[in-house]
Amino acid sequence: MNLSRLVPASGKVRAGLIIAIFFVLMAVFGPMLTSYSPQASGTDLLQPPSGAHWLGTTQTGQDVFAQFVYGARVSLGVGLFAGIISQIVSVLVGVIGGYFRGLSDDLLYILTAVFLVVPGMPLLIVLTGYLPSRGMISVAFVIAITSWAGSARVLRAQTMSLRRREFVEAARATGESRTRIVFSEIMPNALPLIASGFLFSVIGAVLAEAGLSFLGLGSLTTTSWGSMLYFAQSAQAFLYGAWWWFVPPGLAIAVLGAGLALINFGIDEYSNPRLRTGKSRGRAVRTGGPQAAALSTAGAAAVASGVDSPGLASIPSEDGVNEVAGPEPSGSAAAAAQIRPIDVPGAPIIEVRNLKVDYPSIDQVVHAVDDVSITLHRGELLGLAGESGSGKSTLTNAITRLLRNPAQVTGGSITYHRAARARPGASSGADPGAAEAIDLLGLSSEELRGYRWDEIAIVFQSAMNALNAVTSVGAQFDDVLRVHRPTMPAREREALARTMLEKVGIDSDRVSAYPHELSGGMKQRVAIAIALVLEPDVIIMDEPTTALDLLIQREVLDQVMALRDEYGFAIIFTTHDLSLLLEVSDSIAVMQRGRLVEYGPALEVYAEPRHPYTQALLASLADMGALV
Numbered sequence: 001m002n003l004s005r006l007v008p009a010s011g012k013v014r015a016g017l018i019i020a021i022f023f024v025l026m027a028v029f030g031p032m033l034t035s036y037s038p039q040a041s042g043t044d045l046l047q048p049p050s051g052a053h054w055l056g057t058t059q060t061g062q063d064v065f066a067q068f069v070y071g072a073r074v075s076l077g078v079g080l081f082a083g084i085i086s087q088i089v090s091v092l093v094g095v096i097g098g099y100f101r102g103l104s105d106d107l108l109y110i111l112t113a114v115f116l117v118v119p120g121m122p123l124l125i126v127l128t129g130y131l132p133s134r135g136m137i138s139v140a141f142v143i144a145i146t147s148w149a150g151s152a153r154v155l156r157a158q159t160m161s162l163r164r165r166e167f168v169e170a171a172r173a174t175g176e177s178r179t180r181i182v183f184s185e186i187m188p189n190a191l192p193l194i195a196s197g198f199l200f201s202v203i204g205a206v207l208a209e210a211g212l213s214f215l216g217l218g219s220l221t222t223t224s225w226g227s228m229l230y231f232a233q234s235a236q237a238f239l240y241g242a243w244w245w246f247v248p249p250g251l252a253i254a255v256l257g258a259g260l261a262l263i264n265f266g267i268d269e270y271s272n273p274r275l276r277t278g279k280s281r282g283r284a285v286r287t288g289g290p291q292a293a294a295l296s297t298a299g300a301a302a303v304a305s306g307v308d309s310p311g312l313a314s315i316p317s318e319d320g321v322n323e324v325a326g327p328e329p330s331g332s333a334a335a336a337a338q339i340r341p342i343d344v345p346g347a348p349i350i351e352v353r354n355l356k357v358d359y360p361s362i363d364q365v366v367h368a369v370d371d372v373s374i375t376l377h378r379g380e381l382l383g384l385a386g387e388s389g390s391g392k393s394t395l396t397n398a399i400t401r402l403l404r405n406p407a408q409v410t411g412g413s414i415t416y417h418r419a420a421r422a423r424p425g426a427s428s429g430a431d432p433g434a435a436e437a438i439d440l441l442g443l444s445s446e447e448l449r450g451y452r453w454d455e456i457a458i459v460f461q462s463a464m465n466a467l468n469a470v471t472s473v474g475a476q477f478d479d480v481l482r483v484h485r486p487t488m489p490a491r492e493r494e495a496l497a498r499t500m501l502e503k504v505g506i507d508s509d510r511v512s513a514y515p516h517e518l519s520g521g522m523k524q525r526v527a528i529a530i531a532l533v534l535e536p537d538v539i540i541m542d543e544p545t546t547a548l549d550l551l552i553q554r555e556v557l558d559q560v561m562a563l564r565d566e567y568g569f570a571i572i573f574t575t576h577d578l579s580l581l582l583e584v585s586d587s588i589a590v591m592q593r594g595r596l597v598e599y600g601p602a603l604e605v606y607a608e609p610r611h612p613y614t615q616a617l618l619a620s621l622a623d624m625g626a627l628v
C-alpha cells in the first residue's frame, strides 16, 4: 500500500492535521513531561517562564505548564465527547426525519426548530445552572444537547434530497430494507456533512466549555483551558502583566479551532472532487504572461480565413507536471491536420489562433484544446464536431470566457471583431462597416458583462436545466433585459418577450407560463428566443437539440436557420452528430483529443474528407445510412 496516498494533497489540510495531532499528543503525553500537579500550590508566586516552570506560575504558585497540559486533556475530552453525542443526535434526528417523513419528521422538525430558535449560550448557562454536579461529563452532555440542532437541519435537507435520487429509487426497487437504505445508501453520501458537522461540534464544544468555565459555571475543581482563563481573569493577571498565565490557553483554543477548520477543507475536497486541483488551481483566464500577450497581438493581426497563422509558436505548459492528452493518438489522429480555406461572404467576426486550454490537476495536465485555430465569419454557421471529450465545449467556453476552474488558457488568442454599430455611444460619424478588434482573453469582468449576450449569446446544452424552474418565461426574458437594457420600461420588455416568443413559433400568451408547463421542444425554443432578444452577432449553440426527438430537432433547427436569415447572426454549432452538421453548416471543424484534425467548407469536407478520422466518421455514417 502506498502510504503517500494517505497524505492529503492540500497544504491547508496537512496543516490542520498537524495542529490537531499536536494537541492530541500533548493531551495524551504532556502530563508525563511535568512532575507538578496542576492543582498543587507552591512558593514561587506569579513567576514568569523559567527552567523550573516552563510556562511560569500562577498567583498561588501553581505550575502553568502542568495546568496547560492537564487542561488540554479536559478541554479536548469535553470537545470530543460533546461532539460525538451532538453528532449522534443530529444524525438520528436529521436522517430519520428526512428519510421516513410523516409524523415522526413533523415532531422532530418542531423539536429542531425550538432548539434553533432558543439562543445557544443563554440556554447552556441556564441548563448548567440547574446541574446537580458540575463534573466535566455533565457539562459536556449539556453542551451536546444544546448544539445538535443546526447540523440536524442540514442533514435532514440533504437526506430529503438524497431519498429522491435514482440510486435510492433503484435500491428500493431491488427490495432493500429501509434501514439498509438509510445506512448503506443515504449515510455514505451524507458522510462529508456528518464529518464536517462533527468537527464544528468539537470546536463549538471546546469554546462552550471555555466560555462556561470563564463565567465560573464550569467545574472549577477540574483544570481546563477555560478554568485557567477564569482564574487568570479573577486574579487580574492581565493587569499584573502575567501573560504566561492566560496566553497559552487562549492561544491553544484559537489554534485548535483554526486547525479543525482547516481539516474541514479536506472534507470539502473529498465531497467535491472539483476542489482537488492542487497547486495548479487558478482562474480560468490566460496564463503565459508576455509571451501569450505577444501571441494575442500577432493572432489579432493575422486576419486569415481559417488557416493557422504561420510563425505563431505554441506556448509550452508551465506547470512542469506530468502532461496527458488522453492516450497518444495512433494511426488516424497522428496524421497531419487537414485545413482548407473557408470561402464565405462575411468578414471575420471571431478569430481563434493557436488556442491552448489545459485542465491541470494534482498529477496530470489534460490538454483539452491543443493549438486550435478557427475563424468564424459574419453570418456563417460553423459546425464543431468530434467525439465526446474532444474539447468542443472547452473551445466554445473559452470563446465565451465561461471556462471553469481549473481551466487555464496557456497559449493563443481569441479576437472578436465588434461591429461599430453594436457599440453604444459610438460616434455618428463612425464608419458603419469598421470593426474594432477586441482581445477577448484580455477583457476584464466588467467589460465581459457588456459583451456577453449583447454581442455573443449562448444556447446551452440542456434547455431543461438552463431555464429557471421557479420563474415564468417572461421573468427570464426580464432578467436579461433589466441588465442589458436598464432603461427599457416594463411594458416594452413584455412586448419584446412576446415578439421573440412568436418568432420562435410559440404563442405569445405563453410569456406567463412556467418551464414545467412547456414541452422539451418549446423550452429549447424559449432558450433560443432569450439568446436572440438582444440581437447578438454570434450565437454559440452547444448541442442545442441533443435532448430532443428527431422530429422536434428538425423543427427547431429549421427555425434557427430561418432566424439566421432574418437576423444575420453567425453560429457556432456544436454536436456529435456529423450528419446533421453537414446538412446545416457552411464550414466544419472536426476535433479529436483537443486538436483540430479537419477544417474546411462543409461541402468539401463531405465530398472529400482528407483526415483519416473524418473519413472514418463519414464512412460509419454512410454504413448506417445517415448520409444521402
Ligand SMILES: Nc1ncnc2c1ncn2[C@@H]1O[C@H](COP(=O)(O)OP(=O)(O)OP(=O)(O)O)[C@@H](O)[C@H]1O
Residues within 6 Å of the ligand: 359, 366, 367, 368, 386, 387, 388, 389, 390, 391, 392, 393, 394, 395, 404, 405, 406, 576
Ligand atoms: N473541469 C474539468 N476538469 C478537468 N478536466 C476537464 C474538465 N472539463 C473537461 N475536462 C476534460 O477536457 C477534455 C475535453 O472536455 P470537453 O467537455 O471540452 O469535451 P467535449 O468534446 O465538449 O465533450 P462532450 O461532447 O461530451 O460534451 C476531456 O478530456 C475532459 O475530461
